[in-house]
Amino acid sequence: MRYIAVAFLMVASSAMAKTPQVDISEVIRRGDMVEHVNGIAQNENDPKNRLIEEMAVPEDDSGKWFVSVVSTPGCPHCEKLKSDWKTNEYLRSLAIPGDPHKSWAHLAFYTKGDQSQDWRWKNITFRGYPTIIVQPPRSGEYGPVSDIVYLHAGYPGPEKLTRGIIDAIKLRISTVTTKAMQIRGPPDNVVGVDPPWDIQPKPDRNTRPLLPRLVPDVPPKEAPAPFPGWAIPTLMAGGPLAWVGIAALAWFGFTQIREWRKRQGDKLLINDQMMAMLESLAKKFDIERDPPSPTEEKKK
Amino acid sequence: MKHALQIAMLIASMAAFTPAAKTAAYSISNPAFNVPANVREWFRNNFPGDGGSCVQCSIGMCGVDQNIPAASTLLWDTRYGPRERGGSWPGRVAKYCRARGIKIYNVTGKPTWDWMRWAVNTGRGAAIGVGTAHFQTLVGYDNASAKWLVCNNNSPQKIDRYSDKAFRRLHLASGQWCVILDAPPHPVAPVYREWWNTK
Numbered sequence: 001m002r003y004i005a006v007a008f009l010m011v012a013s014s015a016m017a018k019t020p021q022v023d024i025s026e027v028i029r030r031g032d033m034v035e036h037v038n039g040i041a042q043n044e045n046d047p048k049n050r051l052i053e054e055m056a057v058p059e060d061d062s063g064k065w066f067v068s069v070v071s072t073p074g075c076p077h078c079e080k081l082k083s084d085w086k087t088n089e090y091l092r093s094l095a096i097p098g099d100p101h102k103s104w105a106h107l108a109f110y111t112k113g114d115q116s117q118d119w120r121w122k123n124i125t126f127r128g129y130p131t132i133i134v135q136p137p138r139s140g141e142y143g144p145v146s147d148i149v150y151l152h153a154g155y156p157g158p159e160k161l162t163r164g165i166i167d168a169i170k171l172r173i174s175t176v177t178t179k180a181m182q183i184r185g186p187p188d189n190v191v192g193v194d195p196p197w198d199i200q201p202k203p204d205r206n207t208r209p210l211l212p213r214l215v216p217d218v219p220p221k222e223a224p225a226p227f228p229g230w231a232i233p234t235l236m237a238g239g240p241l242a243w244v245g246i247a248a249l250a251w252f253g254f255t256q257i258r259e260w261r262k263r264q265g266d267k268l269l270i271n272d273q274m275m276a277m278l279e280s281l282a283k284k285f286d287i288e289r290d291p292p293s294p295t296e297e298k299k300k
Numbered sequence: 301m302k303h304a305l306q307i308a309m310l311i312a313s314m315a316a317f318t319p320a321a322k323t324a325a326y327s328i329s330n331p332a333f334n335v336p337a338n339v340r341e342w343f344r345n346n347f348p349g350d351g352g353s354c355v356q357c358s359i360g361m362c363g364v365d366q367n368i369p370a371a372s373t374l375l376w377d378t379r380y381g382p383r384e385r386g387g388s389w390p391g392r393v394a395k396y397c398r399a400r401g402i403k404i405y406n407v408t409g410k411p412t413w414d415w416m417r418w419a420v421n422t423g424r425g426a427a428i429g430v431g432t433a434h435f436q437t438l439v440g441y442d443n444a445s446a447k448w449l450v451c452n453n454n455s456p457q458k459i460d461r462y463s464d465k466a467f468r469r470l471h472l473a474s475g476q477w478c479v480i481l482d483a484p485p486h487p488v489a490p491v492y493r494e495w496w497n498t499k
Contacts, residue, residue: 020387020433021345021351021352021353021354021355021387021388021433021434021435022354022355022387022388022389022429022433022434022435022474022475022477023387023388023389023392024433024474024475025389026389026390026391027389027390027408027409027429027475027476027477028475030390030408030409031408031409032408032409032410032411033407033408033409033411034405034406034407034408034411034415035390035394035405035406035407036403036404036405036406036482037394037397037398037402037403037404037405037406037482038403038482057411057414057415057417057418058418060418060421060422061422061484061485062421062422062423062485064484066487068487068490100483100484103484106484106485106487107484108367108484108486108487110367116339116364116367116369116372117364117367119335119336119339119489120486120487120489120490121489121490122489123489123490123491123492124490124492133487133490135487135488135490138330138422138423138485140330143495144491144493144495145330145487145488146488146489146490146491146493147490147491147493147495148490148491148492148493149495151490171496172495172496175495175496
């Protein structure tokens with residue numbers, strides 16, 4: 001009887017162990033296939049949408065730098081940085097949120113206090129939020145991956161932050177150039193004996209730009225507003241025109257402060273649309289105040 | 301004595317379904333997946349009443365590693381969606397990933413080998429078939445010892461090491477299937493060091 005019980009237990013335990021957690025039959029039916037689920041609900045009846053065959057592995061992105069942003073809930077500067085990152089050309093030259101394949105660096109947003117992620121920061125003391133941390137690529141071509149190449153607590157504005165990160169990366173590259181060159185190989189523009197066929201471009205890791213292409217991507221800077229020199233003698237002369245001089249100087253001061261705040265990434269009192277309208281009004285006033293002389297008209 | 305023999309036979313029959321693996325401390329300096337043991341423990345494949353959930357346990361671990369909450373919370377009811385437990389297959393994984401907005405590569409057949417290598421080379425973990433009808437988490441590949449590192453969700457505290465041959469046998473036994481999150485890899489835990497001071 002005991003042996004029957006033992007045999008029953010053995011069979012039962014075997015059956016438990018064989019409970020299918022993975023349906024192999026579908027794996028076999030699919031055969032050699034790579035389905036790229038892009039996280040968007042699709043029309044599953046359309047086989048073109050359902051199964052996208054992409055057998056080749058994606059490019060090797062182990063040469064990308066890591067940019068981590070650690071924020072806290074309810075932190076306005078953190079939210080500002082996140083929203084800027086979606087639109088600002090400086091920040092997007094580093095990484096494009098939601099599009100890691102087109103990003104120059106690996107960008108990740110973390111929330112301090114998220115227990116599933118806090119183990120990452122065991123070696124870090126946070127002095128403010130957001131904290132931006134930059135680390136070298138996984139490939140090891142720029143030294144240990146754990147090194148903090150750039151750390152900044154607070155949000156200094158998109159341009160200052162981007163330039164700070166790039167300066168730090170430049171410094172890091174300059175300290176490990178020899179090793180990097182050994183890993184990256186010779187530059188692309190080697191002159192000498194050509195092979196008798198057109199060679200394929202090198203894999204992405206070696207052709208990826210050393211630094212993000214910042215300059216061509218940034219919007220052109222607007223010409224600074226000229227100083228209204230005429231306002232000073234007008235002011236000195238006194239009379240009813242003095243008020244015009246005061247207004248012109250005040251307007252100039254306002255535009256300068258606005259421009260500075262814009263560069264810092266701070267909130268603006270007047271949005272760009274309203275500002276453009278005011279500027280056109282100011283220009284109209286300027287033309288009406290001082291019409292061009294006939295000689296200037298002739299020159300034009 | 302008889303009882304001892306019976307117990308030994310019972311244990312032996314259960315052990316027959318556990319793949320043999322050499323377990324060792326985590327030795328490689330820069331593994332593809334490096335979630336600590338206490339966090340891996342959350343994904344122990346032990347949800348009474350819901351059946352085995354090894355596929356979701358493995359994807360969930362990768363979700364923590366790559367900081368994709370919609371993936372890391374697969375096993376529980378959260379704002380990212382209802383819990384997904386029980387046995388799984390490629391079609392089911394694709395369906396719930398679409399529903400939760402998780403981007404994945406759902407790879408079956410011979411391409412899995414190239415994709416698993418790509419994952420560990422670029423710093424990503426992967427949910428992969430290892431052992432008969434079982435999914436585990438691919439942790440990395442140790443070039444020095446030529447061993448594959450795998451975390452079994454039935455024993456998440458340890459990392460198992462397999463030779464190429466053993467790993468190949470186990471992956472074939474599972475049916476060649478792997479799931480890799482289409483998301484950037486994680487940086488390793490940062491450390492302060494005066495790297496600019498070269499002297």
